[in-house]
Amino acid sequence: MDMPKYRTMMALLFSIGILCQECNxxxxxxxxxxxxxxxxxxxxxxxxxxxxxxxxxxxxxxxxxxxxxxxxxxxxxxxxxxxxxxxxxxxxxxxxxxxxxxxxxxxxxxxxxxxxxxxxxxxxxxxxxxxxxxxxxxxxxxxxxxxxxxxxxxxxxxxxxxxxxxxxxxxxxxxxxxxxxxxxxxxxxxxxxxxxxxxxxxxxxxxxxxxxxxxxxxxxxxxxxxxxxxxxxxxxxxxxxxxxxxxxxxxxxxxxxxxxxxxxxxxxxxxxxxxxxxxxxxxxxxxxxxxxxxxxxxxxxxxxxxxxxxxxxxxxxxxxxxxxxxxxxxxxxxxxxxxxxxDPCEPVPLHNQKVFNTGKSPAAGKSKKIGKKKPNKKPLAPFAPWLTLCCTKTEACGCCSFTPPNHISSYQSRNVNQQSFNPKPACLLLLFFFSFSKLYLLHVMFIFSMKINRLKGSHRFIRGHKPVTSCPGREGTSRQERQEQQRWHMWKNKTDS
Incomplete structure (x- = not known):
């Protein structure tokens, strides 16, 4: 094989080698x-x-x-x-x-x-x-x-x-x-x-x-x-x-x-x-x-x-x-x-749940629009702490017991007095004001006041002050009030001596 053909063949093989290398x-x-x-x-x-x-x-x-x-x-x-x-x-x-x-x-x-x-x-x-x-x-x-x-x-x-x-x-x-x-x-x-x-x-x-x-x-x-x-x-x-x-x-x-x-x-x-x-x-x-x-x-x-x-x-x-x-x-x-x-799902508080209707309801047997939410039938529930506080500050007897609605979560109900109530018009007016103005700062202040009220209370024993019963003319009618009266007299006798 002459030299020019040899060089041509080597150049071709070298080019093929480069191409194959690039392919790989x-x-x-x-x-x-x-x-x-x-x-x-x-x-x-x-x-x-x-x-x-x-x-x-x-x-x-x-x-x-x-x-x-x-x-x-x-x-x-x-x-x-x-x-x-x-x-x-x-x-x-x-x-x-x-x-x-x-x-x-x-x-x-x-x-x-x-x-x-x-x-x-x-x-x-x-x-x-x-x-x-x-x-x-x-x-x-x-x-x-x-x-x-x-x-x-x-x-x-x-x-x-x-x-x-x-x-x-x-x-x-x-x-x-x-x-x-x-x-x-x-x-x-x-x-x-x-x-x-x-x-x-x-x-x-x-x-x-x-x-x-x-x-x-x-x-x-x-x-x-x-x-x-x-x-x-x-x-x-x-x-x-x-x-x-x-x-x-x-x-x-x-x-x-x-x-x-x-x-x-x-x-x-x-x-x-x-x-x-x-x-x-x-x-x-x-x-x-x-x-x-x-x-x-x-x-x-x-x-x-x-x-x-x-x-x-x-x-x-x-x-x-x-x-x-x-x-x-x-x-x-x-x-x-x-x-x-x-992990299974934790129970969702009912007041936080969204209602999604997907097709026909087995109970009603009627079709509903997908994604339509049910109206809130208990709009006062989120304002239970305000109503409780307002009620406990009134002097009307029998109006300060409150039972939380069923759809309040356990976290919310922990912060609400376990009482039932029949609120005064002033309470409802206050509720109306809060629900439309959405003054969240005042909301926080009311919640804080409510907690202080739970610690001290308008009729709880406070050192140096004679306890006041919740309803005039009915002193000592509850067990708690009688106990507080006794504690106050014991403290009074101790300080006088």
């Missing part, structure tokens, strides 16, 4: 065998099993959970294979690659302000495809270190969800992260969509309503996912106030069990939300939510499964966050079967 360099989700997959879900065990390093794996081909032979921190495990483009970029600055790491609990070099969303994830992409890896593990991945797994993540169970998207989908993903107001602690996106770059620079967030966003994203393999994102001004629980409404179904929700002010299971909304307290993974003993830091929810009876960012906690109602949901009956059944125990 697409950023995608990968399994334990380093094979590309469209999506996967991981469930890492808590520390009681193999030191918290074992995990279950699921994708479109496994038909349920499969126990991985690798550890979560293994250099040949699912996470390491998926993060390989990022780890390679740290060493040789691969051209055409971009990434963003975000977390409300970043590695120790950073502290995320509470004004940012309660969300954790990894975004990686090149000019063809990319991955969105959503997870629940604090300080993961470590900052620019090939040992990507933080040892602090061993103690509790965690979840991961990876989906492979085309390049154009990352504009919408950037908008979802904008609503979440994700805290980015490491990124390189100089030549990638502005929607991602502004999130990486922590410079964009929603400035007008709506404060939530739902977007359907389609993976490279054609699987549809529903992405839920809420900004902090949404002001409601991600699950009962957003996901349950959008899906129109009840939810079992698994979130962290060591929150300061966790939200109880909620049955006061049309679609009920139940807190999962105990989980049982295949071939393992059940474990409680106090060792399970994962966040997920599932619709009972199959249908939808969501891997989420947020806990059901009071303060997180005012933080950004989101969830990625997939409609697949097989996946939903797997997560439903894992639900070992959940």
């Amino acid at each position: 360099s697409d950023v995608t989700c990968k399994n334990d065998k380093d094979k590309e997959v469209d999506w996967y879900i991981l469930y890492k065990f808590p520390g009681m099993e193999n030191g918290g390093l074992s995990y279950l794996y699921m994708d479109e081909s496994t038909n349920g959970w499969v126990l991985s032979r690798e550890n979560i921190n293994s250099e040949s495990g699912t996470l390491a294979n998926t993060l390989k483009p990022l780890l390679d970029f740290y060493k040789k600055k691969t051209e055409g690659f971009g990434y963003m790491l975000y977390s409300d609990q970043p590695p120790d070099l950073y502290v995320a302000p509470p004004s940012f969303g309660h969300s954790k994830g990894v975004v990686m992409l090149d000019r063809n495809t990319g991955v969105w890896l959503s997870h629940s593990t604090p300080k993961f991945p470590t900052y620019r270190n090939k040992r990507f797994w933080p040892t602090s993540g061993n103690a509790n169970a965690q979840t991961f969800m990876c989906v492979t998207y085309s390049y154009n989908d990352f504009i919408e993903i950037g908008l979802q992260l904008k609503y979440i107001h994700a805290y980015s602690y490491d990124s390189e996106l100089s030549t990638f969509p502005n929607e991602l770059r502004c999130v990486a620079q922590r410079s964009c967030y929603p400035k007008r309503e709506p404060w939530s966003r739902v977007k359907t994203l389609t993976s490279v393999g054609g699987q549809k996912f529903h992405s839920f994102a809420k900004y902090k001004r949404f002001g409601d629980d991600l699950y009962s106030g957003f996901i349950a409404k959008e899906l129109g179904k009840d939810l079992y929700v698994k979130s962290w069990g060591k929150m300061r002010r966790s939200l109880p299971s909620n049955c006061s909304v049309p679609h009920h939300v139940y807190n999962v307290k105990e989980v049982q993974l295949p071939n393992m003993e059940p474990f409680t939510d106090t060792v399970d830091h994962s966040k997920w929810c599932v619709t009972p009876g199959g249908g939808w499964t969501c891997i989420a960012d947020m806990n059901r906690e009071v303060s997180q109602m005012d933080r950004g966050g989101g969830a990625m949901c997939i409609e697949n009956s097989g996946i939903a059944q797997v997560f439903t079967d894992m639900t070992k125990r959940y």
